[in-house]
Amino acid sequence: VVAALPLRDSLRQPQVLALLLACFLMSAAHGPLYVFLSIHLVDHGYGKAAVGAFWSLGVCAEILVFMGMPRMMRAWSVRSILMTAFALAVLRFLLIGWLADVLVLLLLAQVLHGATFGAYHAAAVAALNGWFPPRQQARVQALYGSVSFGAGGMVGGLMAGKAWESLGPGLTYTLGSLFALAGLWAVARGMAPARAR
Secondary structure (H helix, E strand, O other): OOOOOOOHHHOOOHHHHHHHHHHHHHHHHHHHHHHHHHHHHHHHHOOHHHHHHHHHHHHHHHHHHHHHHHHHHHHHHHHHHHHHHHHHHHHHHHHHHHOOHHHHHHHHHHHHHHHHHHHHHHHHHHEEEEEEEEHHHHHHHHHHHHHHHHHHHHHHHHHHHHHHHOOOOOHHHHHHHHHHHHHHHHHHOOOOOOOOO
16 A cells, blocks of 8 residues: 555555556557457458447446456455456457457457456556545546546557558557557566555
């Protein structure tokens, strides 16, 4: 817990910096998904109704994970949940990029949204809630949103837009996987058990 320090000093703690970096990278990793998934699926022969169903499946998986998070948080550490979410994000974006024409694998990839967004987001918020006192929560959560969904989302979207034309879908989603892999490294190294308590 970094609550005893002023906010500026607290934000410089290794586990806080590691988490914020990882959150930036996870949002960047989702850039190709949010910008191009529908186009990618149509290009693979799926109809508009199927594309809508795939999006809905991801949302349903996310909701189910949110519902199960209290039990998950009792069973596993925040660090373990985050590392699992990032590892599954690596797998998910590779599946979407290279094997979208295999229906079973595409369904699996969309179900994994429960981990790559739902579990990841809930665990990140829980970590910040545990590290900072109530009086700092509003500013910390605003910073989290700005760094991850704001800056990370913007970088991911720009990366996807540039890569899609020059590299093609497979490599664009592979870049998303590499962002997720870098996030996994940030969590594993910066939120070591001794630091992440």
